[in-house]
Amino acid sequence: MPHQCVRCGTFYDDGANEILSGCRCGSKLFFFVKKEDVESAREMNIKLTRAEKKQIEQDVFDLIGFELDKERPVVLDLESIRILKPGKYELDLVHLFKKEPLIYKLSEGKYLIDIPASFKAGRKT
């Protein structure tokens, strides 16, 4: 299954070294893309400008980044939140309420961010 770099949109085959060490552009955030979605992901990749891709990467970190180690590669899969472009979001409430890992989706490309800590109970008011 291919993976796509969030920042530059480069596709990598499953098991590629870059997925473990980081993309050539320096980003360590990847979208997991289903085989049948690769074409539409490529199209979307062309439509988004470089600045928009960078913004999406930044937005993902802003949304959940405090939970992430930026130095480690992260692969995003499934979809609870779909980022169509910067500022446009679609949320799958059923997934979110199920407390499944937070999942981000860029167009037809799929990404998973697993944040076990994000649903930890015990907040005190």
Place this chain on the structure above:
Amino acid sequence: MQLFRKFIQKVFGNLFKKKKHVRLGLYGPPNGGKTTLANRICQDWLGEEMGTVSNIAHETREIQIKEQINIKSKGKELTFNLVDTPGIATKIDYEDFLKHGMKEKDAKVRAKEATKGVIDAIKWLDEMDTVIIVLDATKDPYSQVNITIVGNLQARDIPVLIVANKMDLKKADIKRVQEAFPQYDVIGISAKNGQNMDQFYEGLFTVAG
């Protein structure tokens, strides 16, 4: 009927256990009047407001908490921490904010913060002892957001009070809300004008007291 059942549960439940601080959450879609209701409750009992309200959706994008609100009604007393949550939505589009004259950059930041707000609101659901669902009575209650919130609260067995807000508006239709959620008691109020707040507090005592 639900109120009666809850009342019986509470009466017998309280023989063995006394909850000290009920955590009361305000949930619902954007612009239903959650913060307006929170402000009304705080004004009524603390003499101060809790948050800012706006006609532009997603004004509340972070969880807001007001602690130790003590309300009294007919010799009864209830102390709770009030938690105002961001509106839950399935789609957040910065272009909707542009229509209100917001700059594109600000609108995109607002959309991002609103998205995070939805995630946070859902995360906090398990922390709630009682939830007030605040709905805009002028709008169709059969929305994916409303059905999902109610269904999840039911599954978690969290006591719920549904408020049909904005009853001061002509288009408001409490019957439609009652028909959509027949298993719950629905109280029609205007948080803005303070209309029917007595009945609201009575309902609150029955559900959370």
